[in-house]
């Protein structure tokens with residue numbers, strides 16, 4: 376019910392989203408160990424969002440009567456030079472995912488699979504937000520890297536509830 380090329384690419388993306396989940400857990404654990412609980416909380420929450428992205432894609436494949444493959448995941452980076460590095464890595468990751476999401480929408484359109492193209496629209500919007508959030512955070516972390524409590528205060532003030540439920544979001548499998 377979905378184009379074969381799109382299904383293959385979406386299954387690759389499920390692995391990328393799970394890898395993003397693991398990477399954000401690793402970032403959260405790093406900040407937790409540094410006793411920067413607000414940064415840790417932010418990354419734990421981001422990790423859950425990535426897991427949901429993967430499971431939204433799984434649900435789409437189930438609904439389309441296609442095979443969703445739960446992937447093996449590449450190991451995340453767990454050591455960081457300083458407290459800026461995890462955020463810089465996260466911004467790179469979000470930019471990379473944006474390219475992947477656009478490629479998925481492009482594939483669906485090229486295959487004439489307009490249902491899958493429409494499914495990708497929410498992810499396109501989501502990536503605009505995720506890149507913007509990480510690039511704002513990178514600016515803040517770079518500016519205040521010598522005073523991490525400044526960053527913690529910023530996180531508590533501005534990022535207390537990063538994504539309070541989006542009614543337009545696709546449903547993750549199992550939710």
Ligand SMILES: [Fe+2]
Nearest residue numbers: 392395425428
């Ligand atoms: Fe994602």
Ligand SMILES: [Fe+2]
Nearest residue numbers: 395425469505
């Ligand atoms: Fe993301």
